[in-house]
Structure formats: structure tokens, C-alpha cells
Amino acid sequence: MKSADLKLWVAVGLVGLVCLAWLLVAGLLLWAVLDPEDWATVTEALGGRAGLLLFLWALALFPVYAVINALIENHLRAPARLAEQARLRLESGDSRSIEPEGSTEVKRLTGVINDAIEQRETLIARMDERVREAARRTEQEKARLAALMSELTKSVVVCNLDGRILLYNNRARLQFKRLSQAGKVTGGSELIGLGRSIYTVLDRQLVAHALENVQRRLERGAASPSAQFVTSTRSGKLLRVQMAPVRAVDEDGQPSAERMTGFVLLTENITEDMRADAEKNRLLAELTEGSRASLANTRAAIEVLEDPAVDAPLREQLLAVIGEEVRHLSDRIGELQRSSSEALRSRWPLEDMLASDLIDAAISRIESELPMRASRAGDIDSIWLRIESFSLVQGLVHLAECLHRDCQVRWIELRLSSHKDRAALDLVWTPDPDADSPLDKSWESESIAGGDQPLAMTLKEVMERHGGDCWMDKETDDQSARCYFRLLLPLAAAQEELPPATFQRHEGRPEFYDFDLFQPGERSQQLDDCRLRELSFTVFDTETTGLNPAGGDEIIQIGAVRIVNGKILTGECFDQLVDPQRSIPRAGIPIHGITPDMVRGQPPITEVLPAFHAFCADTVLVAHNAAFDMKCLELKQALTGLVFDHPVLDTLLLSAVVQENHDRHNLDDLAERFGLTILGRHTAIGDAMVTAEIFLKLIPLLAERGIHTLGAALEASRKTFHARIKY
Secondary structure, three states: OOHHHHHHHHHHHHHHHHHHHHHHHHHHHHHHHOOHHHHHHHHHHHOOOHHHHHHHHHHHHHHHHHHHHHHHHHHHHHHHHHHHHHHHHHHHOOOOOOOOOOOHHHHHHHHHHHHHHHHHHHHHHHHHHHHHHHHHHHHHHHHHHHHHHHHOOOEEEEEEOOOEEEEEOHHHHHHHHHHOOOHHHHOOOOOOOOOOEHHHOOOHHHHHHHHHHHHHHHHOOOOOOOEEEEEEOOOOOEEEEEEEEEEEEOOOOOEEEEEEEEEEEEEEEOHHHHHHHHHHHHHHHHHHHHHHHHHHHHHHHHHHHOOOOOOHHHHHHHHHHHHHHHHHHHHHHHHHHHHHHHHHHHHOOOEEEEHHHHHHHHHHHHHHHOOOEEEEEEOOOOOEEEEOHHHHHHHHHHHHHHHHHHHOOOEEEEEEEEEOOEEEEEEEEOOOOOOOOHHHOOHHHOEOOOOOOOOOOEHHHHHHHOOOEEEEEEOOOOOOOOEEEEEEEEEOOHHHOOOOOOOOOOOOOOOOEOHHHHOOOHHHOOHHHOEHHHOOEEEEEEEEOOOOHHHOOOEEEEEEEEEEOOEEEEEEEEEEEOEOOOOOOHHHHHHHOOOHHHHOOOOEHHHHHHHHHHHOOOOEEEEOOHHHHHHHHHOOHHHHOOOOOOOEEEHHHHHHHHOOOOOOOOHHHHHHHOOOOOOOOOOHHHHHHHHHHHHHHHHHHHHHOOOOEHHHHHHHHHOOHHHHOOO
16 A cells, blocks of 8 residues: 555544544533433433434545545645656656646645756756767767777677677677577577677687786787687587787876786687688598509509510500599599689688679779770669679779770670579670671680789689689670670678668667776676666567467567666667467457568577577566566476576566556556657567666666665565566
């Protein structure tokens, strides 16, 4: 029962007792002052009517209740709500005015508080302007570093000394996705993320040994100490890792010569390289062993043939042996050559490039170096290629120069189209009808000499290293009888393209860094004793086929977002539809918007839940009305073997703790009170995102009530009325 309600009933009871006591006192006074005959007359007149007096007494309590309730509403509840709203404005930075209610005095106080809020906003705006100006240079340096790290083509991960990740770039995110055993569902986010441990991927002892080596080199005064090692991951991949220290900085901003606060890891997946090297070694061994026997047989046959006494049948037999061994040797050399070509092609420095960028670069070079004009055609703005652009541009300039030299062509067209599983880049021109046919030319076999930087290879060799081909032909279905030289180029594989963030509410670069995480050590405490501001949280929500999970309703969507160091990581989200393997009631579709077609073909809960469990590792779970969501997860424990034994905080209960004078604590009312907008209501990721924002607003309000740690928050939640809700 709320304190205001308790006060109401106590006040009504006291008034009733006072009235009853007054009646008793009045009766005693009458008994004392009246003669016995008069008292007998009074008792005779009231005889049998005592119940009526008690009824009138009880009936009088109703107006007393109404009057006292109005007084409490205007003079107790209204000031209490005003205090909560004022505290909410103070802690959350909400600048909205508070709606006046209650007595005249309370309304006047509300006006004074609203004036104070307006003045505070003016002062904050002035202070923010000064702070922004003072911090502008620092933020610029931080943004430059973050942009540099994010756009590097190497996989970079920066950790503090506890092994907690505090920075990573896009390439690292892509690489860790490939290392993940649940990459299709999580995108590797259970392995890499701000605040996550690098030891989920790398062996702790191996990293500790490398750190010791770096520390010793620092102490010896090495200018650029580093360590390298190769390790295998749980998914069976091989990683080459280079470690460098992040030096501590003294009060003067100078890097320390001996102390470090973290380390940088440059990681490279060398699984395919090792496999290629092993295959090459196998072929070399086979060539060596097989060739030794073939050469021995050939040498023996030649020595016999040198004898003049050898008859004709034996000579023919020996010549056949020599021919057979030479063929075997030739086959082995050919196999080694093919393997070496494939290995060379795999080591060729290919990169993802938009086709339009390649064609624009080629046109610019051709028009600047040759007396020719060039244009482009085809779907070049949507096709990504996997190429080495420098050699290809040189090759295209070489072809254009050959056309101008041998066929006097002054205009060409670069056209791109899809050709089976490749991209066809055509260099198209209209031949002179009086000139010789260019189809008998072998320009692809000439050394590339276009421009000022000739290459020591032919166009055919360049195409072989790209795993492609090239040829010249005519367009037979074209009345203009145009010719074209076609280059078949590899497309960028789907897994090579960097995946976007699953859910991103703000424009701009996703945040893959938090330099405040350099401070280690907070997780060494007992979890219940950790301050809420220091913990990492996974805020999640589920959408289900209905509201009775124990009765057969299934999860159809899970959405989650992480909070690390007091920040919502919008770039590290979990958003996955689930095939419930049962029908979705039509009544619920207008609410959550998930249709049977949307979940058809999606992974079942047996695949999604392990991925979500990994995503939640080492965090505290947060949900709104968490009892329902946790019941859904608990019912799948027997099926998946997974136990979600994480500590759980419920924003519904926490709101009831800090806003006990409000009756409604549903998600929409909380969002309105905190001035938040829900994007995607009744979608798992949308509700999880607004729940995360509400949770961050609740933390300072809990601190005002002396609730700073996880254990204190859990204890306060258990004491609320809403904690009795069960599913």
C-alpha cells in the first residue's frame, strides 16, 4: 500500500475514533449531571436505538473520507508528484514545464519550479556553449583517431589490461563474424563488442605471455616494442596476431617509457594461406619423390641405350619407358604450375571496388594520355568488383593505345554487365570498314606499356591472376557492327562486404570505440557490490504469438541492445525473427506486425537462443516487465540446455521504486514521462531501445534514493507491489 493511501485510512480512522470517543464522553457527562429519573427517561427514549447511532456515526465517515482524501490529494499527493517530476527534470535534463495541480500554494510552487527549469536551461545552454568551445580540439582529435581506426583495411582491436575491448574497426567486426560459430544470427557480435573480453577468441595465457614480452621490451627502452604469435580459435581458424602497447600518459601529456594502460592487436586470418602452403608443400613433395623415381628410370634406360649391342625390340621398349616417364614428369610439373598459379592468384592484393570508380579512373587516364574520348555504359553504380585496380587501369589504357595505334580509333565506350557469376567489362568501339579486321590482333599477349608506368606483364597474365579471361569479338546483333574487347572480372563476394549495423537510430558513423574503458578493475568486485554505472547491460525484449507462454505461445522475435559505460551501443544490436513452427494468431498481427510470411524460413528458437545467450555473456539483463520475457526463455531451457542465470533488472519495478506516487508504469507512460519517443513500438528492437533509454534515466533517480549497486537495485525491486506478478 502506498504511503499516501495509508495516511488517508489512518486519518479517517482517527476522526472516527474521535467522534466515537466524543459520543461516549457526552453519554458519561449526561449520566453524571442527570437525576436517576431523568437518566432513566433518556435511556428509555434511546432504548433499542443504539444501532441507529452507530449507523449514523459510520455514515458520517463517508464525507469525512472525501474531505480528508481531497486534503491529502491537494496537500500530500500533489506535492509528492511535484517533487518526483522536479527530480526527474533535474536528473534527466528534461526541459518541459510541469503541469500545475493541487492546492493554490502547490500550483504557485509549480510555477516557481517551472521558472527555475527555464532559467536552468538558459544557464545550461550558455555553459554548454563554453564547454563545446573548450573541448572542440579534444573532440576533433578523438574523432580523427576514431575515423582513422574505423576505415583501416587491417583488423584492429584495442583492449585495456583486463582484456576488455575498448575500440575496434569495421574490418575487425567482419573478421570476427567469420570466426563466429553463430555468425549468421549474431554477425559475430557475441565475440566482439565494447566491453567484451578478447579472451573469448584468444587464449588468455598466450596473450599474457605476449604482454610480458612487450613489458620487458618497454623496460629495456625499446622504441617500438611488439610481439607476434599465431593461435587457433574455437571455430578452427588460424590467426596471426601482432601486439603493440598503449603507453600510459603522465600529467604533462608525455607517454610513459615503461608503463602501459592497454594493448593494440592487429589480427589476420591466415587459415587459407596455411592451407595453400600445405598444399604447395604436398605437391612439391610429390614432385620431388615422383621425379626422383622417373629420373632414375630414365637414366637407367639411357645408359642401356648407349650400349651398341642392344637389339631393336629392347631399344623400342626402353624408348617407350623413357617416353612414359617423361610424360609423368611433365604431368607433375603441370600440376605444380597450376597450383602455383592458383596460389599466386590468391596472394594477389585484390580489394573490393565499386565498378564506377574503376571505370571513371580508366576514362580519366585514357583521355589525359591519349587523343581519344571515352564514355561509360551499363549498371556500373551497383556492381562491386574484387580486383587489383592499378594493373587493370594500366591494362585498359594499353588496350586503348593499341586501338588508337593500329585501328585509328578515337572514341571508345566502357560498358559493364553481368556475365554468369562474373562481371563483363567491355571496351567497345566502331571499326573503320576500310581498315583491317582487329580480330586477328593479339594485344592481350603484348607487354602492358600504357602510360608512364609500364608493367612487366601482359594483359592475359593480369587476367589470369584475377582468375578471369579476356577475348575480342564482334556484336553480331548490332547493325553498327561494333567490336568489343571483353574482360571477365570477379565480383566481390557477399561475405567480403562489410555488414551494416542491425539497428541504428542516429545518422553517422557507428560508435565502435569508448576510450573511457581504459580504466580496468571494476569487474573484480562481487557483482552485487558493483555500481550500476560500472556494469554492462543487455536490454532485451521478445515478441510472441500470444501472452500465455506456458500455454504454448512461442517467441517470434528477439531484440536486444547493449549498454556499456553508461552508453547505448546502437551499433551492437541483436535483432532476429524466429520461426515459431506454429501458426501466428491473426489478432496479434496488427500489434507486433509480424506475419507468417516474415518468419517462414527464419531460424528456429534452437538456433536463435544459443546465439542470444552468447550475445548476453558477462552482462546484466534488463527488460520491461521482465517476468514475462524471462518465463519465455525459461520454458526453452529443457529444449536448448541453456540457462539464463544472469542477474535481471526490470524497468517496471525500478520505476515503481523511484515514482511511487504514479499509478501507471507501462512502457508508453514511462516514455512520455521521460520525454522519449518510441521508434517501432511493439517491435522487439524498438521496445528494447526505448527500455534502454528509460533505464539510463532511472539510474540517477535510484542514486537519489541511495540505490547505487546492483544488489541494492534488486533488493528494492523485490519489495515493490508489482514484483508479485507471475507468469
